[in-house]
Amino acid sequence: MDNEYPTLHGVGDMRMGKHPIPEIGPNDVLLKMSKVGICGSDLSLVYKGRLGDFNVPYPMGLCHEASGVVMQCGQKVMHLKIGDRVAVEPGGPCRICTFCKSGKYNNCPEACFHAGPSPTPGCLARYFKHTADLCFKLPDNVSQEEGAIIEPLAVGVHACRRAKVTLGSSVLICGAGPVGLVCLLSAKAMGATNILVTDIRENRLQTAKKMGAHSTLLVRNEMPEDLAKKVTKTMGCQPEITLECSGADDSIRMGIFATKSSGIAMLVGIGNPEVKLPIVNAAVREVDVMGVFRYINCYPIAIDMIAKGLIDVKPLITHRFKFEDYRKAFELFKSGEDGAIKCMISCD
């Protein structure tokens, strides 16, 4: 068996290569990868060479939204066996620091995220080694493709939890890309009864409507304060919670203006590292501005929601590619053409 995976060597410079299969430790599993999705953050890493303050340490592996099949189990692994289909929760928390010990392993400074110094592969590979406790067995009625969507869905679950979305919540979601849509699915499942989704593109709003948004609003060139007023008018009230999923400066500003006093403006989307914000407006109205980083202990609930039919993620998967056509997948996703939401690459 030979491993094969692409690595990133420079801006836009992805190269496929053959590498040895990794050795696993007592708490690891070796996975034959099945399906891998591409994230907006992957686009930033590939085509900009950075993500926020993080600069790509070339060469680097690709992708972190994945599912696979267990090929080998380390001696101490009890909950998985060969042949099990699993969703992969990426990241390698250290388990020792105070963050890890207090249940905030997503904030662990050591947590790598599929991408470390070469030759560690990303999840976009034929074979991938991972710590077994972060591999979650999929029930029979959850497909490998759905397994690869668990990662972005977990982002939505964590964002909604941190923002305290609950039964009866009024929620504004800015941006109807994949992140906005998983937030929509999560918010709806958590009981939000008044969800408005905004976007600059009409076709994305159509998708949001089909996926359960109570109302949608097309963003043109309005001033953020004026758009915030339109949001209130459309929703019939100011949202208690805003989930900002675009990372765009004006959208963040609008989200703050729109949110009801004592509410929460949750920044899920990552854009410019520095943004000019109407901070006094937020502060004196006690609108908390919060961020999220990945997820904590969200995979089980995300898998369960799909298994029980409470969430349907299938409409998110719009395009499929073979392993060797991975570059086309990146290019299509980058262009956003053809209504691309989630591009799925087959690794088997």
Next chain:
Amino acid sequence: MSSDNLSAVLYAKNDLRLENRPIPEPGPNEVLLRMAQVGICGSDVSYLTKGFIGDFVVKAPMVLGHEAAGVVAKCGANVKHLKPGDRVAIEPGIPCRMCDFCKGGKYNLCPDVFFCATPPDHGNLCRYYKHAADFCYKLPDHVSLEEGAILEPLSVGVHACRRAGVTLGSKVLICGAGPIGLVNLLTAKAMGATSVCITDIAENRLQVAKEMGADHTLLVSTGDAEALAKEIKELLGDMPDITIECSGAEPSIRLGIFATKSGGMMVLVGLGPPEVKIPIVNAAVREVDIRGIFRYANCYPLALDMIASGKVNVKPLITHRFKLEESAKAFETARTGAGGAIKVMISCE
């Protein structure tokens, strides 16, 4: 009762006049107070020198003053918990009591609140003033009227520290050692913070902070926020879980974000420019929450308890004293901070 209700009235920017006004009659749920001590706040100075704060504009003559204590002169028919002669601290904001915010316990956010000396509502820098009785808190014999007037800024500290989640063992960074930074320092320590570092651009303010219990102080220029954040980490032995930003200055808000530990909280108390450039991705991906505060709700009883029990000593905050007739001079001292002024107190007796 004398008919002298001398009041400090702001007519327009820089136009402060002392004049007699009618003595009000308290309603059934109100008390009439003989005013005793009124402190000056930075917001009072802003109205005096600029005529506005944000959307609140002085359009008609307005009595100044909202950090106050007085003596009950007369009680409305339904008032049970107070009697004439009681010395009380006055919580200046009276909410509508009926809206969702009020019913949800967040009366500080009530859109219809009456608030002393926020236009168009009159304040209490005068001889006689009436107020809702349930917002007047009786002072124990050993708590002075000056301390009663300090309950207002101290409540800001209580609300900020509560919203920040300060508790036993907290490591706290306080940016700014003016009166607000200092009340937050006192409150944070009273709530159990074991390590408090306070920053300021003026060395003399840091001295005062040290005397009032700060474990560490750091003089900051408008330098490198990330480098300063590292210095703070070294002083405290770790990054602070909580930052309470009391200056409103952009470089200080930025410092607060870089300095705060992942998963921590930054509370914005100080108000400065309405729009500030912030390293928002750094805050967001490290789950450092940014939380503002607006005045206080249900904080006066705790603030009073802190003073009455001896847990905090606010007396060092009061540095300058004037009579009501000398209001202009009092405001000038507060405005310039001359003579190391922290809290300027005006006596209305």
